[in-house]
Amino acid sequence: MKKTTALAISITTGDARPVFRQIVDQIREQIGKGNLPPDSKLPSVRALAMQLGINPNTVSRSYSELTAQGLLGARRGLGVFVLEPQQQLSDDAQQQKLEEATKGFVNEVMYLDFNPQQIADHVLAELNKIKNR
């Protein structure tokens, strides 16, 4: 039987993001870094809920969102697994997503005392840390 991979995530009180969003973001990050390879099994919604001290429905919501994004696959009676990377969005939708994300990011960093090249280099460095690219 498939062994569950430990999930090194936590909830931060004071984080502006809702709890379910924090879970979504951290799991994406773990997958992106290769700490959760395809086919690995995640903790059950009840187990992760106990680990994080939250309600199983909240965990289920996070898993549902990641499933909708194509990162996870859930099977009743069996559990939740990391999927092989597969693209859910059309080319247009991806371009739009990139535009939107970039706009938000630029809005956050535009007034910092870094020049554009420094910021772009920093983004490139962080992206290059993601193993599966």
Add this chain to the structure above:
Amino acid sequence: MKKTTALAISITTGDARPVFRQIVDQIREQIGKGNLPPDSKLPSVRALAMQLGINPNTVSRSYSELTAQGLLGARRGLGVFVLEPQQQLSDDAQQQKLEEATKGFVNEVMYLDFNPQQIADHVLAELNKIKNR
């Protein structure tokens, strides 16, 4: 007497961001693009509230936040003005802000079918559009 600069912003229903946050972000963007040069006068909280169909307290909240960020200066009886750019954050706080913003951005774009260089180039292009850098 100083003339009020028209403010080309709007509220988007369905946007996940709260209304006051949308206003903050759009004013930052207008300033960043040079559409609101230093010393220009923004609409009063009552006028902008009417323009956007929201409560003056909500506008006041947005203006307060931008004032705290050092982008705007408010004077009772006179109005709200764009300030000369000045840095509010220490070097460490700026570095931290860049790390945090980059992490969020990377989380959003990591699974798109673009390579790191493409994404970094796109960020650089958007940053170079901001005139005051």
Add this chain to the structure above:
DNA sequence: TTAGGTGTACTAGTTTAACTAATACACTAC
């Protein structure tokens, strides 16, 4: 001095998203 326009602050109420709790059902492997 007054009127009109400006920002700021407070109280009270409403709305809505997020979360919890409980429960029940469907699926799977043993």
Add this chain to the structure above:
DNA sequence: GTAGTGTATTAGTTAAACTAGTACACCTAA
């Protein structure tokens, strides 16, 4: 049949966001 798994629903609570109303302090022009 049992234990463990995901999924869904209902009901309740909490807190953030927003509105409405009101009042006060400041500023300029007349």
